[in-house]
Amino acid sequence: MTLLDFARGPGLQGAWLIMVAGTAWRVSGILLLRQRSHLAAPRIGFAGRVRVGLATVFTRFVPRRTFWPRIAVSVGLSSTFHLGLAVIVLGGAPHILLIHQFFWLTWPNLPKGLVAIVSGVTLASMIALLFRRIYHPVLRLLSKADDYLSWLLVFLPVLTGILLSGETIASYSTWLTMHILSVELMMVWLPFGKLLHVKLAFFGRAAMGMNFARKGAAT
Amino acid sequence: MTDFSFLADDSLVDALLMEVAGLLRGLIDRDEGGSIDLRGLPLSPSCIETLDRCLGQGEISVVLDAAGRSEIRETSLPGVWWTKHADGAGRVVALLIEVAVTPGILRADVEDMKRGLDRLPTLVKVAR
Amino acid sequence: MDPTATLGEVLGRRGFGRRSLLKFAIAMTSSLALPPALAPVMAANLAKAKRRSVIWLSFQECTGCLETLLRSSSPSIEALIFDFISLDYQESLMAAAGADAERTLREAVSANKGEYLLAIDGSIPVKDGGVYSMTGGRSNLGMLTEIAADAKAVLAIGTCAAYGGIPKAYPNPTGAAGVEDLISGKPIVNIPGCPPLPEVLSGVLVHFISFGRLPELDELRRPLAYFGTTIHDQCYRRPFYDQGKFAKSFDDDGARQGWCLFELGCKGPVTHNACASLKWNGGTSFPIQSGHGCIGCSEPDFWDAGSFYTSLAGGSSAGWRNTGIALGVGVAGGLAAALSGRRKST
Numbered sequence: 001m002t003l004l005d006f007a008r009g010p011g012l013q014g015a016w017l018i019m020v021a022g023t024a025w026r027v028s029g030i031l032l033l034r035q036r037s038h039l040a041a042p043r044i045g046f047a048g049r050v051r052v053g054l055a056t057v058f059t060r061f062v063p064r065r066t067f068w069p070r071i072a073v074s075v076g077l078s079s080t081f082h083l084g085l086a087v088i089v090l091g092g093a094p095h096i097l098l099i100h101q102f103f104w105l106t107w108p109n110l111p112k113g114l115v116a117i118v119s120g121v122t123l124a125s126m127i128a129l130l131f132r133r134i135y136h137p138v139l140r141l142l143s144k145a146d147d148y149l150s151w152l153l154v155f156l157p158v159l160t161g162i163l164l165s166g167e168t169i170a171s172y173s174t175w176l177t178m179h180i181l182s183v184e185l186m187m188v189w190l191p192f193g194k195l196l197h198v199k200l201a202f203f204g205r206a207a208m209g210m211n212f213a214r215k216g217a218a219t
Numbered sequence: 220m221t222d223f224s225f226l227a228d229d230s231l232v233d234a235l236l237m238e239v240a241g242l243l244r245g246l247i248d249r250d251e252g253g254s255i256d257l258r259g260l261p262l263s264p265s266c267i268e269t270l271d272r273c274l275g276q277g278e279i280s281v282v283l284d285a286a287g288r289s290e291i292r293e294t295s296l297p298g299v300w301w302t303k304h305a306d307g308a309g310r311v312v313a314l315l316i317e318v319a320v321t322p323g324i325l326r327a328d329v330e331d332m333k334r335g336l337d338r339l340p341t342l343v344k345v346a347r
Numbered sequence: 348m349d350p351t352a353t354l355g356e357v358l359g360r361r362g363f364g365r366r367s368l369l370k371f372a373i374a375m376t377s378s379l380a381l382p383p384a385l386a387p388v389m390a391a392n393l394a395k396a397k398r399r400s401v402i403w404l405s406f407q408e409c410t411g412c413l414e415t416l417l418r419s420s421s422p423s424i425e426a427l428i429f430d431f432i433s434l435d436y437q438e439s440l441m442a443a444a445g446a447d448a449e450r451t452l453r454e455a456v457s458a459n460k461g462e463y464l465l466a467i468d469g470s471i472p473v474k475d476g477g478v479y480s481m482t483g484g485r486s487n488l489g490m491l492t493e494i495a496a497d498a499k500a501v502l503a504i505g506t507c508a509a510y511g512g513i514p515k516a517y518p519n520p521t522g523a524a525g526v527e528d529l530i531s532g533k534p535i536v537n538i539p540g541c542p543p544l545p546e547v548l549s550g551v552l553v554h555f556i557s558f559g560r561l562p563e564l565d566e567l568r569r570p571l572a573y574f575g576t577t578i579h580d581q582c583y584r585r586p587f588y589d590q591g592k593f594a595k596s597f598d599d600d601g602a603r604q605g606w607c608l609f610e611l612g613c614k615g616p617v618t619h620n621a622c623a624s625l626k627w628n629g630g631t632s633f634p635i636q637s638g639h640g641c642i643g644c645s646e647p648d649f650w651d652a653g654s655f656y657t658s659l660a661g662g663s664s665a666g667w668r669n670t671g672i673a674l675g676v677g678v679a680g681g682l683a684a685a686l687s688g689r690r691k692s693t
Contacts (some may be wrong), residue, residue, distance in 0.1 A: 004617065005652045008662035016665050017673040024677025025684070032685030093591055094660035097610055101661035112591050172579065172616040176659060254383035256376075258624075261581065286367035304370050310629040312374035315383060323387060324373075328365035330355065330394070 004173060007180040015184035022191025027199055043216030052218045056209025057202050059219070077125050077132065084122030085154075088161070091115055112165070119162045126155050146193040153189050156182035231262060232269050235316075239274075239299055242318035246298055252318040258311075267314070274301060274316070281325060287312075291322055354556070355394030368393055372557075378625070379550045379562065379572040392557040399556060400459035401466055402452070402494065403437040406487040407480040407514050407523055408469025412505035413437075415542040432552060435463070438482070449483055456497060464555070465498035467491065467526050470507040470514045474522025491529060500534040500561060501526055504548065506644060509537035509568075516650035525647075527568060536561055537568040539620075541644035546625050547573045567647070569619065578615035578641045581623035584608070602638060612656040613640025620645040 001009070042049065063075055089095050091110035100106040130151055133139045160182050164175035189195060212218050238255060246252040257267060277293035287306040294301055300322050304313040358368060372390035376383055405413065435455035438448065455463065469487075472479040477486030495501055503526040506512040514523035527535050538547050551570055554562045562570045579585065587593070587607040594602035594611060607613070615623070618641050622633040634641055640656075643649040653663055665673075 001648055001651065002646075005648060008653055008659075010663070012662040013665040013669075017669060020670055021673040021677040021680075024674050025680040028678045028681030029684040029688075030681075032682055034685075034689045093593070094658075097658050097660040098662075101657065102664060109591065112589070172577065176617065180662070256383050258377050259380055263583075283366065283370075285370055286363060287370070289370060304373060306374070308629065313370075313377045315373070315377075317383075324366055324369050330359065331364040331366075334359055334364075 002177075003181070004177040007177050007184065011181065011184050015187040019187040019190055023196070023199060026191050026196060027203070030200070030203070038214065040215075042214040044213055044218075049210045049213045052213035053206040053210035056212075056218075057205045060205050074132070077129050080125040081122055081129060084118050084125060085158070087118045088115055088122060088158070091118075092161075116162075116165060119158065119165075123155075123158050123162060126151070126158065130155075149189065150193050150195040153182070153186040153195070157186060231260075231266055232273065235260075235270060236273065239296070239316060239318060243296065243298055246318055246320070252298070252320070254318070255316040257314040257316065270316075271301065274299060283324065289324070291325065351397070353394060354396045354398075358394075365390065365394065375550060375553050375557075378546055379554060379570075380575075381572070389553070389557040393553070396556045399432040399552075400435050400455060400463040401432055401552075402435055402455055402463050402498070403466040403468070404487075404490060404494065405438055406467060406469035406471050406491070406508070407521070408505065408507055409513070410468075411542045412468040412508075416504075416545050416548055432556065435459070445483075452494075456494060460497045462499050463497070464500055464502060464552075465495055466502045466504055467508045468504045470511045470523040470525060471529055472514065472521035472523050473529070474520075479521035488529065491526070495530050495533055498533060500536065500555075501530060502548070502551065503527065503535060503537045503539075503568075505543055506539040506541045506647075506649070509539040510647035512541065513650055515648070534561055535568055536564060536570065539567075539569060539574075539645040539647075541649075543645070544573065544621055544625055544627070547621070565619070567619075569645075573621040573625075574619040574645065576619065576621075578618050578620060578623045578635070581621070582615055582635060583623070584635060597638065608635060608638075608640040609660075610658050611640050612654065612658055614643035614646075614649075614652070614655075614659065615641040616659060618643040618646055 044052075063071055087110065092115045093109040093112070096106060096109050133143050133147065133151075157179060160175055160179040163169060164172065164179050167175075186195070190198070209218065235255065242253040242255075257270075262270075275295035277295050277297065279293040281291040283289040283291060287304070287309070289302065289304040291303075292301045293299070298318060298320060300317040300319065302313070302315045302317055302322060302324075303311060304315075306312050355365070355368065358364075369386065369390040372386040372393060373383065375381075376386045376389060381389075403413075436448075436452045469480070471477070471487045471491055473488055477488035480487045482490065503509040507514060507523075508526050510525040511519075511523050511528070512525075514521055515525075525537075527537065536551055538551065540547070547570065550572065551562060554560075554570075562572055565571050565574055567574075579588070582588075584605060584607045587605070588609060592601060592604075592606045593609055594606045596602065597611065602608075602611075609616075613635065615635065622641070623635065626633045626636070642655045643652065646652075657663075
């Protein structure tokens with residue numbers, strides 16, 4: 001079996017199952033934790049709390065105006081990276097093909113050139129984010145191996161994806177194998193570190209929104 | 220039949236003509252010609268057609284019948300030959316631009332001439 | 348045929364002069380991706396070449412490789428050259444059989460010791476002492492080891508001989524293996540493909556006769572001249588790939604207009620062969636031109652590389668059942684963790 005056959009075969013199957021099991025373990029473990037008892041009466045009913053909670057998931061995408069000058073750089077870079085990644089993964093033809101194979105959904109892809117430009121911008125924003133993490137004194141203090149590993153395991157798929165679509169430096173075979181393997185590494189790590197924010201961020205926002213709504217402090 | 224004319228790349232034709240010019244200059248100055256194997260390049264059929272049209276037709280056309288039919292044609296540029304070799308079944312096995320005083324394949328070979336000389340007496344007998 | 352006659356003399360007697368040989372050399376240098384200037388050198392060497400012995404052993408094969416080479420002969424100088432280097436031993440083709448055939452083989456080996464080329468098609472089963480493919484009471488494995496010992500070089504023809512091919516596909520019940528897994532210390536040339544392009548064998552043989560050595564090989568022992576690029580690199584549908592125009596099914600509009608077959612499982616980008624440039628049946632067509640994606644038949648283990656119709660962007664599914672089990676295991680683990688957390692906090 002070649003490395004590419006492994007990556008497209010048992011590697012993909014194994015990584016998917018580890019990601020599903022790990023994510024289910026962590027998300028259910030968090031959701032099933034004992035909640036602190038609320039001693040005061042809720043300000044709005046359950047349905048209202050749920051509605052506010054769901055809305056909070058989306059309202060928190062745009063930071064409050066007061067903070068903009070202080071957080072411009074970090075939110076700017078981070079949004080560029082996240083939106084860029086979304087464009088690549090959801091707009092790139094081969095990714096839509098992958099999703100179609102497993103989930104039967106499909107939609108029109110974006111032109112290859114556009115995805116290429118966005119990939120370059122995404123890569124640059126990731127490098128900028130890494131530099132910021134290393135040189136900003138507070139971020140440097142707070143950053144652990146988990147943070148750097150999570151960055152690396154997302155950076156490698158973006159980099160190998162660019163080299164694969166450019167078909168340059170090494171052969172198509174080599175980059176395809178590296179790209180798929182790096183994505184599988186990311187999938188295996190995803191449930192166990194900071195990367196799980198891809199799932200937890202939404203639960204976190206919703207929980208916070210529901211809590212604030214209960215207290216009558218929904219924003 | 221799908222229209223592949225969009226594949227015609229003028230820059231490829233220009234590049235090849237520049238190479239022909241270089242080989243011709245070499246032939247004139249240093250008696251060193253050369254050949255360009257057109258089947259070894261990623262040329263579309265319309266590119267080859269354009270190149271053929273550019274080079275045009277010269278004074279000499281030769282048909283060679285040796286293990287299949289070959290057509291050797293001097294282009295409008297003396298010393299630049301368009302050569303197409305086909306095998307016994309008519310399939311094209313080589314397509315070349317040759318830059319030479321005369322393409323090598325047109326010259327009679329010494330061994331063949333020796334064999335011809337050996338055969339000459341039999342021909343004389345038959346003629347009588 | 349006078350065994351001491353040169354190829355030039357043999358061709359001359361059959362009415363083929365030096366021009367025919369030069370024309371053949373021009374075609375060969377083009378096919379081998381050699382500079383055109385080498386054609387006269389090749390022609391001169393071919394004219395002086397003495398007869399080469401080739402012994403051909405067919406093992407665990409479907410005879411497709413032999414058929415492709417036989418059917419490829421055009422009424423031309425190439426057929427004569429094949430005649431010249433003619434096969435001293437080949438079971439499917441020769442008239443002799445049984446004990447006569449055995450004797451022919453032994454004589455060919457001893458008469459050309461150290462100088463003959465050994466051509467193999469079919470894989471070699473090794474399980475249970477190699478009983479799954481035998482000829483005249485001898486296992487293929489035994490024959491290979493014995494006859495390769497005195498060969499100048501071994502040509503593994505077809506994917507089965509090169510890498511194990513179909514018989515090696517999971518679960519490989521006979522223990523099939525390729526030549527390079529079993530023979531060491533001999534120059535080996537792999538000419539993979541299911542079947543391989545006939546021009547590749549003629550190219551390798553002509554190169555060997557003309558220059559006295561085998562052509563340059565890649566890291567999988569394949570002649571670089573034919574396997575140096577991928578189908579994707581030479582494919583005429585490449586502009587459609589670059590423009591993102593893909594056929595979504597075998598009979599949709601895109602397919603009718605000859606769009607790229609990547610989404611229908613084409614393995615062209617990871618397959619090294621010359622099908623897209625040399626094509627099949629004397630340059631007539633090749634799978635992609637006929638509307639079917641490349642199945643990657645010249646790469647090792649291509650039968651176990653997943654469906655021919657799953658694109659390179661896709662892969663094997665773990666299945667909904669296994670996914671459900673993983674989900675269940677995860678939730679169970681989460682529940683256990685949460686309960687232990689609750690217990691700790693009370």
